[in-house]
Amino acid sequence: MPVQNIKQYLNKEISSALKECSGIQSSNANVTTSSRPEFGDYQANGVMSVAKQLSANPRELALKVIDYLEDNSIALIEAIEVAGPGFINIRLRERSVLSMANDLLSGKNDAISATDSPMKVVVDYSSPNLAKEMHVGHLRGTIIGDSIVRILEKEGHEVIRQNHVGDWGTQFGMLISFMQEIKRSDTENIPKELSDLEKFYTAAKARFDSDESFSSASRQAVVKLQSGDPNHRAIWEEFIETSLLHCDAIYKKLNVTLSRTDLDSESRYNDILEKIIEDLERKGLVTESDGAKCVFLPEFIGKDGDTLPIIIQKSDGGYLYSTTDLAAIKLRSEQMMADRALYVVDARQSLHFKQVFALAKSAEIASNNISLEHIAYGTMMGADGRPFRTRSGDTVKLIDLLDESIARAYDLVTEKNSSLGETERREIAEIVGIGSVKYAELSKSRTSDYVFDWSSMLSFEGNTAPYLLYAFARITSLISKSSESNSPMAISLISADEERSLLIKILQFPEIVNTVSTDCYPNLLCNYLYELAGIFMRFYEACPILKADKLIKISRLALASLTATTLKEGLDLLGIETLEKM
RNA sequence: GCGCCCGUAGCUCAACCGGAUAGAGCACCUGCCUUCUAAGCAGGGGGUUGGAGGUUCGAGUCCUCCCGGGCGCGCCA
Structure with a gap:
């Protein structure tokens, strides 16, 4: 078995030498690349902390480790010595290094070879809201997620991409209502500008914020959509298709590996959301509070020291992000049987994920075998130190x-x-x-x-x-x-x-x-x-x-x-x- | 009020879970194209790592407090 990862290899060898010399099983050589070139190629930093546990002289322990290693002659090592308070400095042997490189050149070895413990990994990333066009804030998650996916695949893991697009929320009621209003009106000069989704959204939002009757119509529209009304459904599909075309174009331009087959839209969970709620109710986790169905987990404390709710169904019967996320976890755990599920999402949502993950585990929606990980990324700020906007207050497309x-x-x-x-x-x-x-x-x-x-x-x-x-x-x-x-x-x-x-x-x-x-x-x-x-x-x-x-x-x-x-x-x-x- | 994250050179960012003398780029200054691509290379100035304590062989990194900023905290996603 050729050495592929030098650091890992050295760490393993020196750690076991350290265990042997110290008798402490948890010994870790803590090998890193050298901090300065004159120290060599790699250094082991772990001897000092082990020596402390034994109250031994760290330099003496380091010498013992070196003797031990020399007895076992490791081909990769040219020179090894103690330095400073108890560092071990290592210089690699030129011949070994050359042969490793030539094995790569000749194609005998691959730089990155498949792992011997492949995992099934769901990576949830990009996940734009289909009510608007993608803006600069979507870039980070899309790019980071795509890189992670490529790296995992390169290492031989089975990756399932999931683009958890927002296509089922309140804003769609707003867009549908606005579309209906435009279609009813005879003013020809109102453009049905679906080609510019952003403008359409902005106009609809303005109506929503300024007109009470419009906003309540919007909320009713969501309920109708979610209960399967064909007219609402048809308008909705028009929006989704237009929006997806925008996304496809962006992904293509960005050379991002997401395609339509990776879509994991919120809407697909519509039919099982009810079952999720029932399941939680059966397990006695649901409490009704101000008309909404909530789960209170004691470890989450909010304002005034009260327990923080996870709202899973609104008082008007609508479902939320938490509900679809739970449904997605169920799918990823039970059916996909993933070992890891990575959520590449803005750090501002970390509380949300902590809650949802905790609930999923305690309600056994997720099995014990799946590792749910929020891969959080930082927020894009403007020059003023606040989350990014352009001067006009719009985001940059x-x-x-x-x-x-x-x-x-x-x-x-x-x-x-x-x-x-x-x-x-x-x-x-x-x-x-x-x-x-x-x-x-x-x-x-x-x-x-x-x-x-x-x-x-x-x-x-x-x-x-x-x-x-x-x-x-x-x-x-x-x-x-x-x-x-x-x-x-x-x-x-x-x-x-x-x-x-x-x-x-x-x-x-x-x-x-x-x-x-x-x-x-x-x-x-x-x-x-x-x-x-x-x-x-x-x-x-x-x-x-x-x-x-x-x-x-x-x-x-x-x-x-x-x-x-x-x-x-x-x-x-x-x-x-x-x-x-x- | 409670919780999470952050504060490093004039600016934008690093620093391999506590390691040896805190590094890059931009900007500024000085050199290098009749020799393999100057989107480059060599060199220079620029730092009390927000502040004060503590933990130990050793702290930008860990613990406490203070100052300053961001975000989150019941029907948005």
Whole structure:
């Protein structure tokens, strides 16, 4: 079994050595990559805390661990030594590193191979509200979710995408009522502007907020829709289809893997919502409060120290988000038999999910075998530090942001590379523009709120997608210029520090991917790829390739080629396409 | 009022569940295109990690308090 994940491997080996030397079974070597290059390639930080438990001298314990490891001679390790208060510093053996890399180059091993414990994972993401067009706030969940899905699949898990679109809420009553009003009126100049769903929604909302009789008609309309009235149903279907066409267009443009078959609309649960309520009632969990059906779980305390309700049915008989979510959990647990269900949703909904998950578990709607996880992401803020809006108070349409990014990329490629033909520049602009926007979302830590800013979102310098794409394009160009491109390549020697750092960085790719698939932080993958590209750039500046002696030239070309493969694979996992030229 | 999240360079963000000298990009300054793509590279200035205590070999990270911000808290999703 070849070593794939170096960190994991070292951690396992050193941890067991530490257990052996200390007698403490819970010993963890806590191996990380070295914080400074002069310390080596990896370091073990765990000896000190174990030594404390024994009240032993940490350096002495570290020495014992090293002796033990040397007796068991681990091929990967070239040098190992104690440093500072009890760190263990490790330098990898060049021969082992080269052979690992060459196994990747020859195709003998894959950088990411299928896990031996595949899981069935439901990923609920994107989930726009179909009453309006997608706006910039929908970008984050869509992009992060799509990256997580790609990574899980790459690792060999079975992934079920679920786009839990909002198509069944109160706003549809409002839209239907408004549509009926327009159809009744004979004024020809009111456009039936379903092509601009956003305007239609805004107009309907204005009526809803200003006219009492309209808003109560709207509420009745929802009830009619939900009870299956054919007229209401027909108008509703018109809205949904229009809205889905918008979504399809956005997903296509964004290169997001969602399709119609992944739809998990709220409306599909309509018929079983009643059964969910009955089930909860039978289990004695439901309390009626002010006419609404609620479940009170003692661990949730709200205002004034009262127990917080989970409302599952409104006093007018309507169902809520909580109800459909419970129904979705039931499906995902009982029928899909998922091991994990990931909800990639804005952090502001964390209380909602805590409640729903807790209820699902205690009411046994979800089995004990499913792990329900809210993959929360931070809110997009405006420059004023409040959730993002434009000056007029409207949100920015997602499609406008994407088009702007592509337009700016087009101007830039025209300026940088005017010799390229029109269609080629359009292609480059598309990939650079979309890639930049996606990368801007992915590269920030998932949980923190972040400020929306056109210029940083659409920047093409520094830690951005174009930086990575540029590194890739340089390598493609190199390879196409070399006459050796067809001969089998291998990295035969390391003649410069830059080569060594690049090589080791490449081999760390699986470590990162593995971390992201469990913790769902794609920004770690972005950081990694940025560092990888940065190391490549330095290597490229410092080490001539095509002009080098034949042996070195072939070796460096192979290294560059492996860098390109890694970059491409990584960008692929982020859902970003690569370019041969830019 | 209660709960969750956050406060790191002028700005936007990192920091691998407590590790060694807190890193990038933008902006600013200085170099590098008759040699593999300058969307790049090399270098410079810029920090009491909001403040005060505490825990220990070691704290941006953990605990307490304070200041400041965001979000959530009964019929929206």
